[in-house]
Amino acid sequence: MKLNIHIPEPTKLIPDIRTGEGLLQWLSTVDHKLIGIMYLCTALLFFVLGFGEALMMRIQLMRPLNNFLSPEAYNQLFTTHGTNMIFLVLTPMLLGFATYSLPLMIGANEMAFPRLNAFSYWIFLLGGLILYASFFAGGMPNVGWFSYAPLSERFFSSTKGVDYWVISLLLMGIGSVGAALNFVVTTLTMRTKGILMNQLPLFVWMVFVNSFLILAAFPVLNAALFMIFIDRQFDAHFFVSATGGSPVMWQHLFWGFGHPEVYILALPAFGMVSEVIPVFSRKPIFGYEFIAASSVAIMLLSFGVWAHHMFAVGLGTTFNAFFAASSMLIAVPTGIKIFNWIATMWGGSVQLKTAMLFALALVVNFTIGGLSGVGFSLVPVDWRLTDTYFVVAHIHYVLIGGSLTGGFAAAYYWFPKITGRMLSEKIGKWHFWLYFIGFNCTFFVFHFLGLLGMPRRVYTYPDLPYLGTLNLFSTISACVFGISFILFFWNIFYSLRHGRIAGNNPWNAWTLEWLTSSPPQQKNFEKVPLVRSRRPLWDMLHPEDPDWKRENKNKIKKTGYE
């Protein structure tokens, strides 16, 4: 057998996967653009699985005392659904857009470590496949996406599901740390000539800040995962309360990672919206410094709020009060961003393209999710609502209303750059409205269900007033929500063949990725002009009124010196 196969450089910009050579080119690529596309396609693939799982749960909950699923199957479904959506859909979606766009936005031709980049993707994919391999090894994990000990210990979960879950998350954690390392070093060392840290596009800023979050949060999860793995495999006692271990320690370690993780998923989405809103408002972003600095504040604060997931544990009043206060505090930098986005739109000539609609939906829905989150920081409210559907509503408003909606804004915004063709606006508008209506109708009623006391993670519920009606309404809305995704897939499929040719800069945007051709050549840029402001393309197109001259003038006015 020949071990060395020569794989020629791809001649097409996007190699054809149906030919053997094209497939090998995909498998062996270290090009950040192709790896980014692979991340995004993987996210779509796992999204179909995760949504299928959600839909099965919705069908089960459609009627009270329904028998569509067994309790065991239901446990496996909600665990896999949670893990799948967080680690296999949202994470690769955000990493994918960052891997694709970050080097382009700073005028670089590659990531700092191309091979590490490929490694990160493949080890992530391996982790994802291992999670689903548990299905063939005697059952998926069934202990919730946070695998609370001692339920996740071998005594209570003797199937292999949790072991697969641990290994899968470990591998994905290693991949994410590698990717984050790459983003930090790329941002620091690969910027094109002239571009200063305070001139980086905000998406790059957010990914940069976010990478530090990943670098600090994932190792904590990995340590906890190793401990539970050693518990399960070598009879150690870390989280086994019967022999002196501490299940509460698992909760501390898990949420020490878990809460930063929420912001890991949210910050890049904020970055995407911070790119989309100014372009479609035809105005520079309002309060650039505040958006960038508030991200740093979120990063630091997010390490000091984890125990608000644990108010019901009984850690003591002082402890709870501290974390209640810090949780309220972290709402402030997030609120600053919301106001900056609104101020950017204020007085601009807003163009309601699909990308902009999704960005607006993020502002609306994330605000709702954020407000219910601040509600939870009040300890008595949390005690009343913990483990009810109110929490489920909150997490879905933050993760779908925030991250996923931001991802769709980015998808409509960058699809022309990635493929060279525009997504259809007509299908896009249908997609958006069904998505927006379907999402809000599915999940808003969860707030009421939670207030009525319906517990989460239980496979059915008794026939009490309102419960059946509200759940039926939610299930029907979930189908509408599902149709919107079918439209999105159809839009991609259709636009890849028949979409309008995009050209270099279809949106008249100002950041560097729109300077090069769509899709970019293997070498992203032949020549990048000297960057002297936050809007290099504006300066190029308006040599009579470039940003940097105006900034200089302001400076002269303020200080009296040139």
Place this chain on the structure above:
Amino acid sequence: MFFFVGSESFFFLALIISYIYFSHTGGVLSESSHYLDVKRTGIFTIALLSSSITIFLADVSLKRMNRKAHRIWLAATIILGLIFILGQTTEYLKLYKLNFTISKNVFGSAFFTLTGFHGLHVLIGLLVLLIVLIMINNGKFKTIEHTAFSSAAIYWHFVDAVWIVVFSVVYLGALI
């Protein structure tokens, strides 16, 4: 490399915090700490810490383009690292003979996990240093090898620094 090491430090931070937490619950520390041989481990600690000095000297001779001295100091680092690993292996064997294992109690779990992960890092560091040594033996002084060496050196210093904390917390802490 600094960012990677920074990320790694959070991994150890979590392990060390867990160790401190678990070793102070339910009096397991007092009933288990006599298993630890502070003096013996102290000697091997000196070996590991002096390997930080030798790799620093290797770095200095690399900057002076003194190839021979560089190789000698690098080899000395590897040998000192091996001595440390040898010490840890024999300590583990001894403890297993005394029936003090990872599944004995929560202190055992925490002890073996923390020191074991550190030992694993030392092993990886040794492997990396060995690769660097082979690279340097085979080739000429090229920039890529300079980078390889300085990255490996940062990692090695990190592994040593972690051990200072681990040794203080686990072994010296048990004396108190």
